[in-house]
Amino acid sequence: MSHPHPELAEPAPLVDGGVRVIPLGGLGEIGRNMAVLEHLGKLLVLDCGVLFPEEHHPGVDLILPDFGPVQDRLDDIVAVVLTHGHEDHIGAVPYLLRLRPDIPVVGSQLTLALVEAKLKEHRIAPLTLGVREGDREQLGPFDCEFVAVNHSIPDALAVFVRTSGGTILHTGDFKMDQLPLDGRITDLRAFARFGEEGVDLFMTDSTNAHVPGFTTPERQITPAIERVFHQARRRIIVASFASHVHRVQQVLDAATGSGRKVALVGRSMVRNMRIAADLGYLHVPDGVLVDLGRLTQLPDDEQVLICTGSQGEPMAALSRMANGDHRIDVGEGDTVLLASSLIPGNENAVHRVINGLTRRGAVVVHKENALVHVSGHASAGELLYCYNIVRPRNVLPVHGEWRHLVANGDLAVATGVPRENVVLAEDGVVVDLVDGVARIAGAVDCGYVYVDGSLVGATDETLLKDRRILRDEGFVTIIVVRDSSTGAIAAGPEIQTRGFAEGEEAFERVRPRLEDALREAQRNGVQDAYQLQQIMRRTVGSFVGSTLRRRPMIIPLVIDA
Structure with missing residues (x-):
């Protein structure tokens, strides 16, 4: 446990009719996203994700949000609303539901399927409510309308929360790809409608706020991936996030076009892609997907492996290949494609993997030497569009390190939001929305909670x-x-x-x-x-x-x- 701002006192009780926002993760860091809304004595949780450990967390498996500020009010939680299925937004759900298993979990079809598979491993049978864009659900005193947004995983949603104390639009993770692979664009018409109704607090993705212009469309990397397949002489090994359905789809299509077969490596990759295929989000061409045993019997120039480890995780398949302790022996003439961007803090680990693979004779293609990945987050130009459409009264930048939050706040000010109405907060800093004005109300204890083997919270x-x-x-x-x-x-x-x-x-x-x-x-x-x-x-x-x-x-x- 730690207090993020010693100069801030514990917040006073919420005034009657006000709305309180308690960020418990994702502000000041990339990951561990979780925010709690309080209104009329009830709580609504927005996302519940994990942060992956870095080198200065030896022995730690996962880092959770600190549930301490709401742990004595679990019965007041009306639901957990999940914006999309990435680990940094859903990974901590099992640990929250351990404390109260009957908290309703709300999300899109794919998001809930990924969560349910995770909860099954923890032997938790959740209460779920599936929603899709355009749906509107009353969750206690929170009237939630769900909106389609484009991201690097299908079925992502923003949520517009109406309360008697004010309205809040939370974008989740999003970008404005106008030619998405799945044809599902961010619904700016809904954003404009909310702007006409009045958005009292805009909680918006900050990850790429410091990047000028617009995020590159996913379709533009297809030629680069196809070029890799055309030039590769032996095996192709693709490392990607286990949830990146769009990237796996592009690899399957490229493999089909080049006459190669594909095997998935890694438990999370196999599980997630099976779920995506069963639900129709991943379209697997006939005969292209085989198991690893059959793939290894084929000639090298007919093999494609898709595995985890794009962030240099030490126990992931790609890291073990780089170290020579995996059944797949990477060697001269193999091509390794890192189809993901670097999460801040993972640079050294990823470069070690690249060096290890290169030393073994592989050709390593990554974002620094080819257009093989694009971000799933809106850049500055897209955020400016959103601010001009939504015209929010107050802004709370979310999902980002401090530099990202500040850049996002500056964009809001540039579009006319008064600087005093841009609230820059970190994890644990409580923000109250009262009479249309958002202000910092205090701070609560909010530290890292470590998962260390079978123990949760015992490591400090x-x-x-x-x-x-x-x-x-x-x-x-x-x-x-x-x-x-x-x-x-x-x-x-x-x-x-x-x-x-x-x-x-x-x-x-x-x-x-x-x-x-x-x-x-x-x-x-x-x-x-x-x-x-x-x-x-x-x-x-x-x-x-x-x-x-x-x-x-x-x-x-x-x-x-």
Whole structure:
């Protein structure tokens, strides 16, 4: 738990008739998207996603939103509304439903199918309500109308929330591709209609707010993918997000045109594409999709593999191929296509994978050397269109790092939104909409919640710091055996180390200091084992810091015998 802004107090109770927005993830970061709306004593959750760990989160599997601010009000939640099926918007749903399994989950057909498959693994049978664009549902005091938006996954929705205290338009993740692969464009007519009705608070995607112009249409990358297939001499390995149905469709079509067969690699990829195909969102040409065992029996120039790992995840299929510990042995003449953009923070991991594959002889095609991926988020030009159409009274930029949120706010101001009506907030900063005015009302505790193996929330920053020290600095164990009857040192100190290039012989220089310190403690009548351990830790820590320039974990042990 952490307080994002010490200068902000806990928010006062919401005034009668007002609407409160509590962002619990996605503001100040890419991922972990979750916001809670409060009105007339009830709560509506918008998205509930995860953040993937970075290098400074050793041992962590996932990072969840902090449910603490609403955990004692679970019975007040009327529904969880999901805008689309990406992990950073749905991945934390099972962990919320563990706390109250009967919270209704609302979303489009594909989004709910992906969530239900995830919940099945957690042995949760959810209450679901399927919606589509144009639908309008009353969820407690929240009147929600759903709007089609274009994104890098089918069936994405924006939601317009009407309440007696004001209206809120939340775009979810979106862009304005005018020639989308599935023919489903962002419904700007609905946005304009909401603008005519009056939008009191516009919560809009900020991810590409700092990128000028317009996001490249998906159709424009098809020639680049086909060119890769035409030029490849041996196998083609495509790495993509496990939910990127459109990209997989383009690869299937290119494989069909070049006479190749395709196998899906990775449990999440297989599961998601099967769901998309069953629901009609993915159109699989006859005979092109085979299992991996059959594919490997074909000539190399007839093979295409689609796998996960485009972000350099260490356990994903592509990373293991780059390290040579996967059943697919990538080698000279293979072509690897990274069909995704880099999530901020993953650059080093992705470059390691590219270097590993290149070292093994593969030709690696990625966004930096070919037009093989386009973003799923609206760039500045598209956001300007939206602001001019919606004409919101207040703006709360969402979904982005701080630089993205600021850029989005500046766009709003450029279109005429008063700067004082643009609210820049981070996770945990509470925003109240009262009488048509949005203002920061305070802040709540809102930290990272770590999924660490089977444990949720047990790992904290102290434990992660210990892991980072063990990983980066090594550790030292000091063992002393003491005569239980006399208190005299009977054996030791024995020093053992791990993670030091210098070797244990370097620590022989500290042994005399340690022995002197223990004798001095004995002369001063120190008998408490904990005090002796602290003396041992300080003595060795001072030596290592001054001579080796290291700050390892030091574990002193006093054994009475």
